[in-house]
Amino acid sequence: MIRQSQRFLTQLYALVDFVCIQLVFLFSWWLKFDSGLIPFDGPLPFKHYVLWSFIYGALAIAISYFINFYTPKRRKQFSFEILKIVQVHLFSLLLLLSILFIFKEVDVSRSYLLLFLVNNILVISFYRYIVKLSLKRFREKGYNKQFVLILGAGTLGRQFYNNLKMHPELGYEVVGFLDDYQEKHEVAYQNYKPIIGKIDDLEEILNRLIVDEVIIALPLDAHRKFGSIINVCEKIGVKTLIIPDFYDFLPSRPYFDNFADMPLINVRDIPLDEFRNRLLKRVFDIAFSLTAILLTLPVMVAIIIAIKLTSPGPVIFKQERVGLNRRRFMMYKFRSMKILPEGTLDTGWTIENDPRRTKVGTFIRQTSLDELPQFFNVLFGHMSVVGPRPERPYFVEQFKEEIPKYMVKHHIRPGITGLAQSNGLRGNTSIEERIKHDIFYIENWTFLFDIKIIWRTIVNGFINKNAY
Template identity: 35%
Template sequence: MIRLFKHYVPHAVLMLGLVDAALLLLSAEAGWAVRAYQIGMDMPPVTDRLPQLLSFATALQVSLVAVGAYGVGSFLSLRFAAARLAVAVALGVLFLSTLYFMLPSISFWRSNLLYSMVFACVSLVSVRALLGRLLGGETFRRRVVVLGAGRRAAQIRELAMQPGANFIAAGFVAMGEPTQAVPDAVPRGAITNLGAYVTDLRASEVVLALEERRNALPLGDLLRVRTAGVQVCEISTFLERETGRIDLASVSPSWLIFSDGFASGRMISSVVKRAFDIVASLLLLVLTLPLMLLAALAIKLESKGPALYRQRRVGLYNQAFDILKLRSMRVDAEVAGKAQWAAKDDPRVTRVGRFIRKVRIDELPQTWTVLKGEMSFVGPRPERPHFVNELEQQLPYYAERHMVKPGITGWAQINYPYGASVEDARHKLEYDLYYAKNYSPFLDLLILLQTLRVVLWPSGAR
């Protein structure tokens, strides 16, 4: 993987993105050339239409990211890829139409845009048909050797077997664990030279997955492997990179303390983030006010009670604040005000409430909370005080998620379906810790774009 602005991007995804960018530029130029040929116009130098070409390519590339066109499914299924590409191109053209209306000096002719869109659709689908299996196959996967044969090593094996895995578990070395969870692991005593063994397996990385590290680190083995030119990685770092989350089962306080991340020098990023929150929340409040009024009217017509309600949540540095939401449940949803987890097909949710939850309309009033500065657009989802007290007792490092400002959308929300249990909270915490550790404006932008995918293809909304 390649690390861009603290976030890990698979080589195959980066390569496909670069190929797409080139194809989109070529599609824009081809559309222009076809129309010029039809009307008998001489082709001016390409520099004269560079703004048009770049605007077309950028808009469609952003749309591809937003609809999840670089997800695992795009490498494994041409049908899945084609469906996402069609939506991305349609969204890109809608965005371009708006952009060209506001900036006519960089606009394509409508006929140029049509031809370019057709060329883009054909070329993007074709490249996935030709390269999809190759990019998603073993060619671009790293080969790793795992030192360990216990529960943690078995976890790596399971991860390697998942569709779209970015690595191949080339071998496992049993390091004398009392309980062996990988039956075909080779005993360390049967390997004369570990460096040569790793080289023979063509491995580029060794992952340390011991169950007990105190006084058990095979320093001689690790030194031999490292001097052979092979990278050595601790399991917590390996899982963070491969899964986009911090695995609570393997992480230790010392790893969190000494690993990179949680940078304090975020003054410029924080200023940019706050400025974006103010501008975007003001704009969103103005644009969505009619939609919120319609939703509020529908709520009032269906059930008695207020259309809006306030709910206490825990935010930055454990400070409590109130959020505003459009009411999606009956007014008697919580007896005596006692907090309850939402359940699948929750009977307390009204018909209007079910719809506005699916498309996230119920979250729109929270833009006022963002404008006030108590929340951001991107960050861990703020939880209710009752649940926070409960989860801090049951989940390690839960309090650390409150070291960043909570958000309407976040890394956990786009990677894990709606959770309504302690186990769900555990999985979401792993993503929240990854965000807190690796925060950057780039990751914020990626989350904001990918939120569109969650809205278009909702998963687990309750």
């Protein structure tokens, strides 16, 4: 059931956004022209800026409505909101600059407009985060509920019910189940919400109970009922969502494509398949790796000297790894092991107290300093700063037969760190768990996700207890 309060909340969001923009205008004016912190040529008329601030606010609200920014987002992550906020204010500023150009307004400070833009993004992102956090806590206490009716009390419906119960912060409450083959749950599921009727009772139940969304969790052989179910829901004004009975084969965020005028489900939608995303990630990789090389250059020189003084052999250890699109490349590390006899194949894992390690090697492996040369791999395009860790061809051939979906990790460039590593899955840890994290990362990549992983890697430290 569509709540009347949603329109009020939308209008309230728009009003608060507009007020925030005007407050940011006042703060930015003070910071630029009154605080004395930023030098400027001379005072500019305040009333002149007030007019353009109101126009900017109106543009931002209009664009927010246009891109559906004020629609309910309880199922969306906060990174989605940040992206929308950046889009809204960038477009608003571009439109404002266009208007200023048309009206030949040359007295408006461009540096002030940039300050105004940055402050708007920061302030509105902060207040939206506080609102989202408050709503989550509010919903966890049982307020602001959305009511859900599940069609199908079989395995699919029960699993959805269990998953929903694990996320009380979303604020969803199941009112019951409808099922044609059961009148009540089996003994093992007696604590579930009850089965309150059959599928044919849907219209009567929707008219009698408060239901916001109907979840169709029926098996594939019941697809003939879907049309009548959707018609009933749309007649009443209730949203309908379908859980496909083959969802185990789908990514976490299924993508619908269109081919020959037919809708198709893309089984493995990858955000980095889009050119703009690949370009953004590549530019960031180059900038980050160059910065990292410059900052760690003294450390790398010290490691080179230490390796040369303590053991014979080359400083850099090159090892063949499997990367993007299953192409092989040579990955660089500082050598931490003794040189293997000529003709010896390296197909074993390192173990605790491994006799092959050098004294310097033990330290640089445990502190991850041996991986610093991989920033050169990033510059050469073999790797990315963030991505699934690459593995040796010998183990790739072994794992692809033993671990489901293992080869999916090769759809993107491998990384120096990744989601699995930032969560402690490094060294001698579960390959299956690492692959689950890698696939989640591949299917849910965003630029902010990369920043989060890098930050988590830094915060958690570089000491690897599982590195031998």
